[in-house]
Amino acid sequence: MSSIGLFYTILRPEEKAIAQAAESRHIQLQRLRDSELTFSLEPDGLDADVVLNRSVSHSRGLYATRFFEHYGIPTVNTAGVIEKCGDKVVTSLLLKKAGIPTPRTMVALTPESALKALDQVGYPAVLKPPVGSWGRLQAKVYDHDEAQQILEHKSALHSANHAVFYVQEYVPKPDRDIRAMVVGDALVASIYRVSPEWRTNTARGGHAEAMSPTPELTELSLRAAKAVGGGVLAVDLMESPSGLVVHEVNHTPEFKNVARTTNTDIAGRIVDYATEVARR
Helix, strand or coil: CCEEEEEECCCCHHHHHHHHHHHHCCCEEEEEECCCCCCCCCCCCCCCCEEEEECCCHHHHHHHHHHHHHCCCCEECCHHHHHHHCCHHHHHHHHHHCCCCCCCEEEECCHHHHHHHHHHHCCCEEEECCCCCCCCCCEEECCHHHHHHHHHHHHHHCCHHHCCEEEEECCCCCCEEEEEEEECCEEEEEEEEECCCCCCCHHHCCEEEECCCCHHHHHHHHHHHHHHCCCEEEEEEEEECCEEEEEEEECCCCCHHHHHHHCCCHHHHHHHHHHHHHHC
8 A cells, every 4th residue: 555645625633633544554645635636537647546535525526536536546435425425315315215214305396396395394394405514504494484485585596506405304303413433334433413403513513422322323324324335424313203313424524523522543444444445
């Protein structure tokens, strides 16, 4: 194993931890900043055994990994996994196909049909863009009148990200959800993300608490990861009245809070997995 290419936007704590893990294993790390690279149809001479995608941009990560794979360089995660996880509609379809419990979900293509979907799902409901992270641009909708106002606003934006309406039931749960970090075929750590707000993302102020994964959590997390193609993934779950449900699978997850709270060397596990992928 000669080197890992780290495709990144900015060096966050996660990327710095990955660099330290690679150095401790005497693995060369090539830093590939997404804002500086160009890609040609012919191989450009990049000498890396594997590329680890850590771009914060879904589109940059997707198109770059397509080129790396075109050059014959394996990627973590693959372009196929990024494409599946980056679109909540596709993720939901794959989870459903795999028989994994997930909140009731409907998709609409116009504001008028979105109102019908919200009425059918029932209020309160959650309205999300199909592409996005950190809980941004999501709305908890309490009634039909509020839904009309939000949909009118979205329509006025004339944005492709607001042209498809992803409607999900609101799951009554404790003031927390669960993030499970999967690397390869193992659940390496999991935490509660706790917040009085309905969005429990730590990026929105939620705090992490350690937890011991149950057999049910482990099984669902691994099945969800497999459903989207596997790799380095964060599976987000909620404790519904009828049991655990998976609501998202993230393909380029932040993991500093999971690592700190559980005292787990997640960066090291990721580097080891990337090394394994390079040797296949």
